[in-house]
Amino acid sequence: MKAAYINRTGPPESIIYGDLPTVKPGPADCVVKVGAVAVNPIDTYVRGGLVPMPLTFPFVIGCDLAGTVVEVGAEVDRFKPGDRVWGSNQGLLGRRGTFSEFVTVDENWLYATPRNVADEQAAAVALVGITAHLGLVRDARLQKGESIFVNGGSGGVGSMVVQMAHALGARVIATAGSDARTDLCRMFGADIVINYKTSDVSAELKKVAPTGVNVWWETVREPNFEVAVANLAARGRMIVMAGRDARPPFPVGPFYVKGCSLHGFVMFNATPDEQRAAAEEMNDWVARGKLKANIDRILPLAEAAKAHRLQEENTIGKAGTLSGKIVLKP
Numbered sequence: 001m002k003a004a005y006i007n008r009t010g011p012p013e014s015i016i017y018g019d020l021p022t023v024k025p026g027p028a029d030c031v032v033k034v035g036a037v038a039v040n041p042i043d044t045y046v047r048g049g050l051v052p053m054p055l056t057f058p059f060v061i062g063c064d065l066a067g068t069v070v071e072v073g074a075e076v077d078r079f080k081p082g083d084r085v086w087g088s089n090q091g092l093l094g095r096r097g098t099f100s101e102f103v104t105v106d107e108n109w110l111y112a113t114p115r116n117v118a119d120e121q122a123a124a125v126a127l128v129g130i131t132a133h134l135g136l137v138r139d140a141r142l143q144k145g146e147s148i149f150v151n152g153g154s155g156g157v158g159s160m161v162v163q164m165a166h167a168l169g170a171r172v173i174a175t176a177g178s179d180a181r182t183d184l185c186r187m188f189g190a191d192i193v194i195n196y197k198t199s200d201v202s203a204e205l206k207k208v209a210p211t212g213v214n215v216w217w218e219t220v221r222e223p224n225f226e227v228a229v230a231n232l233a234a235r236g237r238m239i240v241m242a243g244r245d246a247r248p249p250f251p252v253g254p255f256y257v258k259g260c261s262l263h264g265f266v267m268f269n270a271t272p273d274e275q276r277a278a279a280e281e282m283n284d285w286v287a288r289g290k291l292k293a294n295i296d297r298i299l300p301l302a303e304a305a306k307a308h309r310l311q312e313e314n315t316i317g318k319a320g321t322l323s324g325k326i327v328l329k330p
């Protein structure tokens with residue numbers, strides 16, 4: 001089968017697109033014929049060796065997938081051949097990745113794809129959507145009628161947070177870096193969008209949320225806690241989930257006096273049950289059109305190296321040439 005893989009960690013050009021043997025399913029595995037996969041920043045960190053993971057070479061890259069089950073192991077009881085499924089959390093913690101024509105995935109990491117949802121859409125919401133749901137529902141416990149600020153509302157994770165917060169009945173304030181991207185955030189359900197390149201975000205926030213926001217979702221890799229804490233309401237909750245090397249100053253006094261809390265997490269440490277709970281509500285929203293994939297472009301799987309280069313230039317290099325997900329098709 002064709003696959004995108006590496007024989008050692010390194011730059012995007014380390015990715016080889018070539019033939020690998022298909023893998024036999026273990027008793028709890030499904031073999032999925034892949035319809036689409038999506039790129040995430042974590043894929044580029046693992047490929048580049050920036051986030052150390054146990055890797056067996058040749059290592060197939062990629063976390064997200066959507067496709068059709070073609071074979072199941074003896075103990076599989078959630079799925080049967082012919083079922084359409086999507087999933088994430090592969091290519092991590094010793095698991096093989098998804099960027100290949102066929103993947104072998106433990107059934108606990110797979111979810112049924114709603115009938116009216118294409119593989120491209122399902123793959124594009126996978127890791128980013130589960131991340132957004134874990135942070136909003138499990139950690140921040142966002143309530144109907146509360147307000148949330150999403151710093152980076154047009155990105156992979158941010159666009160999921162905006163839509164889910166809207167679906168949960170919150171008032172959503174987001175930032176984006178261009179007029180086209182502020183429009184995108186509004187389309188996803190943001191009530192107020194601030195262009196972070198042309199406006200003073202803190203000053204604008206003071207106007208639209210004078211007593212602060214209940215939840216602050218930070219997608220930026222170098223959070224500004226001075227601004228965030230100043231704009232959190234009493235008992236506000238802040239989510240941080242990016243920027244492993246970030247060591248910004250933290251205003252302890254204003255934070256604890258207001259009774260705020262700070263929540264950090266990586267989605268791949270969430271249990272299969274936690275991820276399934278997120279995936280099931282996502283499926284409901286996606287099927288009802290309340291949650292839409294934010295796809296920037298669709299490429300052939302053969303262009304995996306180009307896709308990694310583009311993701312890295314944007315997430316790390318802030319090139320501004322990508323807005324949303326890169327989906328690839330075998």
Ligand SMILES: NC(=O)c1ccc[n+]([C@@H]2O[C@H](COP(=O)([O-])OP(=O)(O)OC[C@H]3O[C@@H](n4cnc5c(N)ncnc54)[C@H](OP(=O)(O)O)[C@@H]3O)[C@@H](O)[C@H]2O)c1
Pocket residue numbers: 040041042127128131151152153154155156157158175176177178181196219220221240241242243265266267268314315318320322323324
């Ligand atoms: N902890 C976890 O489980 C987890 C899960 C997924 C992702 N992550 C991490 O979260 C980060 C975001 O991931 P992603 O997939 O959403 O990346 P992405 O699609 O590249 O999005 C990055 C976003 O950052 C925005 N941005 C850049 N500079 C900004 C600034 N100065 N102020 C406000 N917004 C700014 C961009 O806005 P414009 O395009 O509008 O300029 C874009 O929306 C990455 O570092 C990733 O590794 C962590």
